[in-house]
Amino acid sequence: MTWSDVVAVMPEVIVTATAAILLLVDASIGRRAARTWLPLITVLGLIAAIISGPFTVASHTAFGGFVVVDTFTAFFRVLFCVLAIFATVVAPAYLERRSIPAGDYYATILFSTVGAMTIALATDLITVFVGLELMTIPVYVLAGMARRDRYSNEAALKYFLLGAFSSAMLLYGFAWLYGLSGTTSFTGVAAAVARYGLTDGATLVALALVTVGLAFKAAVVPFHQWTPDAYDGAPTPATAFMSVAPKAAAFAAILRIMIGALAPLGLDWSAVFAVLAAVTMTGGNVVALVQPNVKRMLAYSSIAHTGYILAGVAAYQAGASASAGVLFYVFAYGIMNLGAFACLIFIDLDGTRGATLDELNGFARRNAGGALAFAVFLISLTGIPPTVGFVAKVFILGPVLDSGLVWLAVVIALNAVLAAFYYLRVVVHMYMYEVDTNAPRLLNARLLSAGLGLGAVATVLGGIVPDTLYRWALQAAAPFIR
Amino acid sequence: MDHLLTLLIVVPLVGLIPLIAFFRDVRAVKQIAVVTTFVELVLSLVMLAQFHVGEAGFQMVESVAWIPSFGIRYELGVDGISVLLIPMTTLLTFISVLYSTGGAIKERLGEYMAAFLVLEVGMVGVFMALDLFLFYVFFELMLVPMYLIIGIWGGPRKVYATLKFVLFTLAGSLLMLVGIIAVYLASGDAGNRTLSLPELLAHPGRFSGTFQFWVFLAFALAFAIKMPMVPFHTWLPDAHVEAPTAGSIVLAGVLLKAGGYGFLRFALPLFPIGTQAWLPILILLSVVAILYGAIVSVVQKDLKKLVAYSSVAHMGFVTLGIFVLNQQGGVGAVLQMLNHGFVTGALFLFVGIQYEKTHRRQIADLGGLANTWPLYTAFFGVFVLASLGLPGLSGFIGEFLVLVGTFKFNPATGPGGLFWGPAAAIGVILAAVYLLWMFQRVMYGTVREAYRSLPDLSPLEVVCAVPLLVLTVLLGVFPQPAIAIISPSVQRILAFATDASQVVVR
Numbered sequence: 001m002t003w004s005d006v007v008a009v010m011p012e013v014i015v016t017a018t019a020a021i022l023l024l025v026d027a028s029i030g031r032r033a034a035r036t037w038l039p040l041i042t043v044l045g046l047i048a049a050i051i052s053g054p055f056t057v058a059s060h061t062a063f064g065g066f067v068v069v070d071t072f073t074a075f076f077r078v079l080f081c082v083l084a085i086f087a088t089v090v091a092p093a094y095l096e097r098r099s100i101p102a103g104d105y106y107a108t109i110l111f112s113t114v115g116a117m118t119i120a121l122a123t124d125l126i127t128v129f130v131g132l133e134l135m136t137i138p139v140y141v142l143a144g145m146a147r148r149d150r151y152s153n154e155a156a157l158k159y160f161l162l163g164a165f166s167s168a169m170l171l172y173g174f175a176w177l178y179g180l181s182g183t184t185s186f187t188g189v190a191a192a193v194a195r196y197g198l199t200d201g202a203t204l205v206a207l208a209l210v211t212v213g214l215a216f217k218a219a220v221v222p223f224h225q226w227t228p229d230a231y232d233g234a235p236t237p238a239t240a241f242m243s244v245a246p247k248a249a250a251f252a253a254i255l256r257i258m259i260g261a262l263a264p265l266g267l268d269w270s271a272v273f274a275v276l277a278a279v280t281m282t283g284g285n286v287v288a289l290v291q292p293n294v295k296r297m298l299a300y301s302s303i304a305h306t307g308y309i310l311a312g313v314a315a316y317q318a319g320a321s322a323s324a325g326v327l328f329y330v331f332a333y334g335i336m337n338l339g340a341f342a343c344l345i346f347i348d349l350d351g352t353r354g355a356t357l358d359e360l361n362g363f364a365r366r367n368a369g370g371a372l373a374f375a376v377f378l379i380s381l382t383g384i385p386p387t388v389g390f391v392a393k394v395f396i397l398g399p400v401l402d403s404g405l406v407w408l409a410v411v412i413a414l415n416a417v418l419a420a421f422y423y424l425r426v427v428v429h430m431y432m433y434e435v436d437t438n439a440p441r442l443l444n445a446r447l448l449s450a451g452l453g454l455g456a457v458a459t460v461l462g463g464i465v466p467d468t469l470y471r472w473a474l475q476a477a478a479p480f481i482r
Numbered sequence: 483m484d485h486l487l488t489l490l491i492v493v494p495l496v497g498l499i500p501l502i503a504f505f506r507d508v509r510a511v512k513q514i515a516v517v518t519t520f521v522e523l524v525l526s527l528v529m530l531a532q533f534h535v536g537e538a539g540f541q542m543v544e545s546v547a548w549i550p551s552f553g554i555r556y557e558l559g560v561d562g563i564s565v566l567l568i569p570m571t572t573l574l575t576f577i578s579v580l581y582s583t584g585g586a587i588k589e590r591l592g593e594y595m596a597a598f599l600v601l602e603v604g605m606v607g608v609f610m611a612l613d614l615f616l617f618y619v620f621f622e623l624m625l626v627p628m629y630l631i632i633g634i635w636g637g638p639r640k641v642y643a644t645l646k647f648v649l650f651t652l653a654g655s656l657l658m659l660v661g662i663i664a665v666y667l668a669s670g671d672a673g674n675r676t677l678s679l680p681e682l683l684a685h686p687g688r689f690s691g692t693f694q695f696w697v698f699l700a701f702a703l704a705f706a707i708k709m710p711m712v713p714f715h716t717w718l719p720d721a722h723v724e725a726p727t728a729g730s731i732v733l734a735g736v737l738l739k740a741g742g743y744g745f746l747r748f749a750l751p752l753f754p755i756g757t758q759a760w761l762p763i764l765i766l767l768s769v770v771a772i773l774y775g776a777i778v779s780v781v782q783k784d785l786k787k788l789v790a791y792s793s794v795a796h797m798g799f800v801t802l803g804i805f806v807l808n809q810q811g812g813v814g815a816v817l818q819m820l821n822h823g824f825v826t827g828a829l830f831l832f833v834g835i836q837y838e839k840t841h842r843r844q845i846a847d848l849g850g851l852a853n854t855w856p857l858y859t860a861f862f863g864v865f866v867l868a869s870l871g872l873p874g875l876s877g878f879i880g881e882f883l884v885l886v887g888t889f890k891f892n893p894a895t896g897p898g899g900l901f902w903g904p905a906a907a908i909g910v911i912l913a914a915v916y917l918l919w920m921f922q923r924v925m926y927g928t929v930r931e932a933y934r935s936l937p938d939l940s941p942l943e944v945v946c947a948v949p950l951l952v953l954t955v956l957l958g959v960f961p962q963p964a965i966a967i968i969s970p971s972v973q974r975i976l977a978f979a980t981d982a983s984q985v986v987v988r
Contacts, residue, residue, distance in 0.1 A: 379626060383656075384625065384626060384652075385618070385619040385622045386623065390619075390622070391549075393659075394552075394615075394659070394663065395552070397659065397660060398552070401660070401663050401664055402667050409663070410657070413656035413657050413659065413660050414653070414656070416652070417649060420648060420652050421645065424629070424645065424648060425645070427633075428644075431630065431633065431634055432633045432640065432641055466549055467548070467549045467550060467551055470549065474551060
């Protein structure tokens with residue numbers, strides 16, 4: 001390890017250091033001071049990490065070829081830091097109210113963020129695996145952070161068991177790939193699978209195991225069963241983070257491995273991915289339709305969004321536009337889905353349970369700003385212009401049609417109608433029903449409101465002027481185009 | 483003014499700023515909304531005055547790259563069709579907003595007016611967008627405000643009605659979105675793809691026959707649901723019955739036109755082969771709509787539902803006129819759109835006024851209102867007569883031209899104009915039946931005691947009704963200026979739609 005290796009991963013170093021400093025500060029200052037300083041340190045550390053990104057050398061491999069810093073890395077570094085900032089800003093009032101240790105929460109978010117960033121750096125199966133574990137283990141902890149809540153316990157345990165199971169599956173797949181190629185580097189694996197092809201049984205086993213492992217991580221139907229309980233039981237700010245960052249990281253891993261290492265088998269896995277995408281979006285949406293609990297509904301809807309993103313991966317033959325579409329969607333989804341979950345923080349219920357539709361009745365009268373932000377996120381998730389969610393769908397539909405998957409494009413369009421039904425029903429309850437007499441209390445949270453307001457503005461702006469982000473996504477997809 | 487069209491899009495958005503600043507002040511909100519929509523109306527009239535009559539192509543074009551990496555442009559322009567539909571839109575919006583200041587809306591006025599201003603952006607934008615993507619954005623932008631207007635300020639079954647409205651519309655428009663992206667991908671090689679209508683039309687013949695067949699279907703579904711054409715019309719009566727009066731005016735007056743306009747502006751010129759392929763079915767559905775809408779109107783017990791179903795019939799004339807693919811039919815269809823905007827807008831206004839006073843909408847509960855409300859009866863009578871197509875009022879000229887066009891319709895195979903013409907003409911007779919019978923039951927007969935003391939039209943209501951009345955008469959007795967504006971553009975569209983070099987391919 002040389003000094004230049006350390007410079008290459010400077011943002012990751014900064015985030016790790018911030019987490020360590022945070023834990024020290026948390027141990028040494030009083031409760032009142034902690035309330036201001038802990039979130040502030042977290043956000044400042046993350047901003048410093050974003051700023052340090054451009055100073056790392058582009059297209060530079062480091063640590064003996066285990067990591068690479070390219071435009072793809074740069075894109076995900078910013079995305080993960082932005083999501084972590086958002087997840088930090090929305091949390092304080094909730095943590096205070098539920099007496100969840102704030103220092104632990106922020107530090108765990110930061111550690112998980114480092115793991116996610118590591119995946120984006122990977123050019124080697126080992127790095128991917130280390131990154132995945134480093135990201136998910138803190139998330140298991142986040143899910144269980146409301147220690148005295150049974151649902152939170154359940155969420156953590158379920159997430160941990162199925163997460164460990166899927167990690168084992170993935171690792172076993174990696175072992176097969178190593179057995180085939182004698183190396184764990186992406187280029188070596190790509191050369192080996194190109195040599196053997198899918199006619200070789202070992203390649204098939206490896207591909208199947210890796211696909212299933214990654215499908216678990218991204219919550220692809222039918223490997224999604226952990227998702228609703230984990231999302232529903234976790235403390236709401238944690239859910240907001242869990243539903244976006246690990247998913248974005250899973251797609252970073254899918255792009256790196258599937259297109260980076262397994263591209264020679266592309267024709268075979270892309271057909272499977274197209275079917276999985278259709279099943280995932282339809283399954284997620286259909287089950288979300290009947291959920292009275294909004295938090296659970298959003299959990300299922302996030303499965304549906306996995307399907308849309310996966311459709312973009314399945315369309316990889318369309319070239320840069322497919323990967324760029326995936327990246328754009330992941331970014332858009334990150335902001336709007338985190339925002340939507342975070343809006344539920346306003347509803348002050350006991351335990352980690354999310355509000356039901358009826359408990360949101362007349363929310364627009366009780367908190368006009370919060371309801372407006374929630375409506376913007378939901379409309380964006382539905383995919384109605386002028387929001388970033390709409391543009392993201394267009395950028396997915398484009399490559400899907402371009403690669404000849406017309407049926408999948410039609411499935412996406414019809415699914416968006418299904419989704420409109422349950423997303424808009426939330427708007428109905430917030431705006432069109434009167435407040436119930438026994439409506440739950442509302443949490444008064446200035447920082448949360450400010451964060452959500454910024455998020456909502458970003459969601460609309462991203463829909464009106466999407467070109468910069470899309471251009472950036474195209475650049476980030478460039479390393480995959482040979 | 484170089485950027486008049488952009489100004490028309492921006493003005494309602496600018497109006498939102500003071501509106502939000504004085505959100506809780508009911509008086510201020512009313513004044514801001516009325517002033518904004520009035521400025522918008524004046525600007526649209528300025529646009530009409532600047533329009534060069536007799537030119538077929540797009541005028542006042544503005545074109546700026548919007549999402550260059552996806553070849554999407556911010557491109558606006560008006561031709562003889564949109565230049566009339568835009569002032570109609572701004573007028574109906576102004577009247578809707580003005581009427582709503584009179585006490586029909588009792589709560590959350592700030593949100594209500596904000597919804598109308600956003601809606602106006604979408605409606606005005608739809609009629610001048612020349613980039614397919616931009617058109618789609620405006621097309622959908624109309625959806626959310628209308629969803630809120632029906633859902634928040636609507637009647638007892640508002641939630642059911644508004645969700646049905648949104649889901650129907652979305653189902654169609656999302657398939658159109660797939661179609662739009664398909665057009666983008668088929669428009670050229672990577673790097674020079676476009677969604678700009680003028681560029682697409684500059685080099686016709688780039689879409690294959692099968693491609694046109696399917697993509698036309700995707701577009702047609704979206705527009706047919708919006709119009710609505712039978713059998714996609716079932717959302718309309720529910721939406722209209724539950725919507726507040728101003729919502730109904732704009733929904734019937736403007737939103738439905740987006741469908742007919744979409745056919746003329748995009749579906750016909752871009753996909754001549756697709757048009758030819760689907761034309762027999764669309765003509766059949768149009769005539770079915772005319773007859774079905776009329777027959778169902780006859781038996782309606784609810785006044786608002788009757789007007790809603792009559793819209794289905796009137797929109798049938800619009801699609802019939804469009805798809806007979808000749809000059810008379812096309813011009814008639816556009817005139818019918820204008821006429822329907824003014825007259826049905828007015829009918830919904832008067833049904834709303836009547837409901838505000840009596841709180842009854844069942845025809846059986848009404849009667850004898852002519853005795854207590856002479857002024858109301860005079861206005862309402864004129865609009866009813868216009869709606870049934872009395873010569874001298876605006877309804878006649880549009881329906882007449884459409885029928886002339888239909889009789890001239892002479893396809894190579896299948897039933898021709900001599901079959902469809904008389905069938906559609908029966909619809910005109912039926913319109914007289916249900917409208918006059920309704921008028922008789924509501925206005926004449928014995929008056930209920932409870933209604934005797936109810937006041938006639940207020941000055942505000944008269945102010946709302948007079949412009950519509952003037953235009954109805956003017957368009958009826960002196961349609962030539964409108965026809966002169968519309969004709970060249972319709973001719974140009976039909977030239978694309980019947981382009982011999984393309985149609986032969988089939």
